[in-house]
Amino acid sequence: MTAKPLPKKLNKEPLVDAVFEIRFSSSIPISSVLPGFLFAHINDGDKKIERLPVADIPIQMREFDPNLRFQPLLRIKWDKFLILIGDESLAIACAMPYPGWLNFKAKIVEVINILKGSQIIDNVNRYSLKYVDIIDGETLSEQIKRVNLSLNIGNHILSSEPFNIRVEIPYDNYLHIVQIATPSSATNFDGQTRDGVLVAVDSISEQLTIDLTRFADTLADNLEAIHTSNKTMFFECLRPETITYLEPIYE
Numbered sequence: 001m002t003a004k005p006l007p008k009k010l011n012k013e014p015l016v017d018a019v020f021e022i023r024f025s026s027s028i029p030i031s032s033v034l035p036g037f038l039f040a041h042i043n044d045g046d047k048k049i050e051r052l053p054v055a056d057i058p059i060q061m062r063e064f065d066p067n068l069r070f071q072p073l074l075r076i077k078w079d080k081f082l083i084l085i086g087d088e089s090l091a092i093a094c095a096m097p098y099p100g101w102l103n104f105k106a107k108i109v110e111v112i113n114i115l116k117g118s119q120i121i122d123n124v125n126r127y128s129l130k131y132v133d134i135i136d137g138e139t140l141s142e143q144i145k146r147v148n149l150s151l152n153i154g155n156h157i158l159s160s161e162p163f164n165i166r167v168e169i170p171y172d173n174y175l176h177i178v179q180i181a182t183p184s185s186a187t188n189f190d191g192q193t194r195d196g197v198l199v200a201v202d203s204i205s206e207q208l209t210i211d212l213t214r215f216a217d218t219l220a221d222n223l224e225a226i227h228t229s230n231k232t233m234f235f236e237c238l239r240p241e242t243i244t245y246l247e248p249i250y251e
Contacts (some may be wrong), residue, residue, distance in 0.1 A: 007248030017132035021091040045079035126206035136196040143197035172229040
């Protein structure tokens with residue numbers, strides 16, 4: 001990939017979801033202990049614990065079904081953020097509008113440092129950062145032209161047809177799972193719906209086993225690295241005229 005200056009922000013913000021996740025190993029069922037610990041140690045802002053539907057599925061089924069193993073069982077609403085807790089995973093997500101990377105990063109670091117104090121997680125096995133954007137367009141043809149994509153099937157060239165593709169791209173020591181689909185829609189926490197072409201980039205650092213203390217000590221630098229790599233991949237998915245349409249601000 002070519003090195004290009006990345007926008008600091010977009011005036012026409014297409015973001016609909018932002019999630020940081022860790023997956024870990026532990027000798028005890030985390031979902032029965034961690035929510036109360038986190039709730040007690042988050043001191044600022046409004047907070048509320050909610051039980052999610054997956055929690056009603058027996059643990060034996062969750063352990064052996066790869067689609068359920070890392071699903072969140074409980075959710076803590078914390079001001080404009082969400083903490084999602086599973087048996088072997090924890091995620092921090094943003095409610096929209098997006099509060100900005102510096103605020104999001106600060107909350108991630110805060111939660112992981114609280115988690116470090118619990119001493120109930122053994123090792124972190126992977127971490128990831130996922131951003132989901134929906135870029136508008138009045139027609140399918142206009143939405144397709146928003147993305148840097150050429151797709152032929154036989155002699156047919158994609159121009160105005162619905163599609164959904166998923167590609168795994170290794171880059172920058174991460175595995176980026178890129179999904180592009182249209183037509184797509186998303187409803188924010190405030191109930192507003194956005195329609196257009198979906199561009200989702202899930203950047204994953206895996207194949208590591210590191211104790212939580214060491215992970216927390218290097219987290220700030222690792223967050224900057226994975227965020228920059230994810231952001232680079234996202235803008236590689238857009239045509240130059242789309243970036244201009246989104247009104248980028250460079251600093």
